[in-house]
Amino acid sequence: MLKLVGTVKSIAVTASRRRTAAASFSTSLLFDETQIRFKEGLQQFVQEKIAPHADKIDKMDSFPEDVNLWKAMGDFDLHGLTAPGMQSGQRFDRSNVKLLKCSFKLTFTAEYGGLDVGYLYHCMAMEEISRGSASVGLSYGVHSNVCLNQLVRHGNAAQKAKYLQRLISGDHVGALSISEPNAVSDAVGIKCKADRVDGGYIINGNKMWGTNGGIADTLVVYAKTDVSAGSKGITAFIVEKGTPGFIAAQKLDKLGVRGSGTYELVFENCFVPTENILGEVGKGVYIMMSGLDLERIVFAAAPIGIMQACLDVVLPYVRQHEQFGRPIGEFQLMEGKFADMYVALQSSRSYVYSVARDCDNGNIVTKDCAGAILAAAERATQVWTKTQRNQPNIYS
Numbered sequence: 001m002l003k004l005v006g007t008v009k010s011i012a013v014t015a016s017r018r019r020t021a022a023a024s025f026s027t028s029l030l031f032d033e034t035q036i037r038f039k040e041g042l043q044q045f046v047q048e049k050i051a052p053h054a055d056k057i058d059k060m061d062s063f064p065e066d067v068n069l070w071k072a073m074g075d076f077d078l079h080g081l082t083a084p085g086m087q088s089g090q091r092f093d094r095s096n097v098k099l100l101k102c103s104f105k106l107t108f109t110a111e112y113g114g115l116d117v118g119y120l121y122h123c124m125a126m127e128e129i130s131r132g133s134a135s136v137g138l139s140y141g142v143h144s145n146v147c148l149n150q151l152v153r154h155g156n157a158a159q160k161a162k163y164l165q166r167l168i169s170g171d172h173v174g175a176l177s178i179s180e181p182n183a184v185s186d187a188v189g190i191k192c193k194a195d196r197v198d199g200g201y202i203i204n205g206n207k208m209w210g211t212n213g214g215i216a217d218t219l220v221v222y223a224k225t226d227v228s229a230g231s232k233g234i235t236a237f238i239v240e241k242g243t244p245g246f247i248a249a250q251k252l253d254k255l256g257v258r259g260s261g262t263y264e265l266v267f268e269n270c271f272v273p274t275e276n277i278l279g280e281v282g283k284g285v286y287i288m289m290s291g292l293d294l295e296r297i298v299f300a301a302a303p304i305g306i307m308q309a310c311l312d313v314v315l316p317y318v319r320q321h322e323q324f325g326r327p328i329g330e331f332q333l334m335e336g337k338f339a340d341m342y343v344a345l346q347s348s349r350s351y352v353y354s355v356a357r358d359c360d361n362g363n364i365v366t367k368d369c370a371g372a373i374l375a376a377a378e379r380a381t382q383v384w385t386k387t388q389r390n391q392p393n394i395y396s
């Protein structure tokens with residue numbers, strides 16, 4: 001954990017992003033001192049380990065081969081932020097800075113290696129990773145929240161013992177598969193079937209848009225164990241890479257978040273043993289829907305990171321680039337645009353982190369988890385459009 005609280009250096013210049021200075025913003029209203037130190041440690045980690053690869057990740061449409069980002073994030077304790085880490089059930093006291101100065105792994109006996117610090121911290125990690133690379137942010141979010149956190153919330157002791165530690169360390173990669181060609185917003189309309197057989201279930205069907213699907217070691221997969229029961233006939237299964245009958249088919253070519261692999265997944269007579277049922281048979285819809293609330297709030301931090309990255313690029317540029325004998329940032333019309341960008345970022349940030357704090361307090365409000373990601377994603381699209389319109393030279 002020491003790694004997370006290292007002294008902050010000024011954000012490094014990355015040639016690929018043409019950042020010459022960090023855009024700094026008030027976070028003191030949102031975060032306490034411990035959280036600010038966590039954020040600073042994260043910024044340094046991302047600038048050193050992730051941002052330098054961002055351009056190549058986008059161009060090559062894959063993670064770098066010479067460095068294992070999954071392990072790097074695991075070594076930095078980022079995968080298990082909402083996973084148990086203390087055998088006694090003791091929770092990390094977020095207000096105690098002194099604790100952070102100790103190595104967590106020495107202070108506490110880690111059960112699975114998680115930090116159990118909650119959704120606000122998970123959002124902070126999602127924001128900073130996405131600020132360095134939105135593609136890494138998407139893959140990270142699917143691994144650490146959509147897969148790993150579902151195992152934390154619904155796995156039994158044997159499943160947690162089997163899967164969590166390697167997902168938290170980054171030795172294994174996680175994915176989750178709900179969507180099908182004709183079941184996307186209509187998630188409970190899935191057609192993928194799981195038929196009961198001796199010792200388990202046989203899964204048949206096609207899934208689409210599975211983030212990390214082609215590289216994942218552990219996948220949470222939803223299928224209908226009782227087609228006639230509609231949404232009440234859905235069951236969640238844990239499927240392991242290499243299970244006969246499970247194939248990661250085509251990798252989809254995307255316009256954005258390139259490098260985060262999105263796959264079609266095919267199940268052809270794929271046998272999954274009974275011990276791999278996540279939760280209870282027929283109760284998959286509860287796992288799915290409650291997971292979507294938490295997924296939305298964690299993923300709402302990604303557009304925050306994207307907005308911050310836009311300002312990181314824009315502000316130094318408009319201070320340097322001159323027209324009519326003055327830096328373009330001094331023109332009042334331009335200043336108005338930066339004010340809009342700043343307010344879009346800060347208002348989204350306030351909404352997202354206040355909902356995350358509520359989630360940590362056990363107050364998970366579906367409409368606000370959805371509202372936060374709607375607001376942040378729409379503002380990020382506007383901020384990105386303004387960035388592109390006003391600084392076209394950066395992208396030429």
Ligand SMILES: Cc1cc2nc3c(=O)[nH]c(=O)nc-3n(C[C@H](O)[C@H](O)[C@H](O)COP(=O)(O)OP(=O)(O)OC[C@H]3O[C@@H](n4cnc5c(N)ncnc54)[C@H](O)[C@@H]3O)c2cc1C
Nearest residue numbers: 142176177178179183184185186208209210211212257262
């Ligand atoms: C990069 C990426 C990664 C993804 N990763 C995963 C993953 O890891 N696992 C997974 O299971 N899924 C994944 N998905 C799928 C994702 O969950 C869906 O894209 C999402 O549920 C939204 O569905 P849709 O808008 O794409 O499609 P659709 O539901 O087909 O919607 C298409 C359009 O119709 C509109 N629409 C749909 N229903 C209605 C309605 N009732 N009323 C009015 N308008 C409606 C939608 O708003 C949208 O504009 C991923 C998708 C992408 C793009």
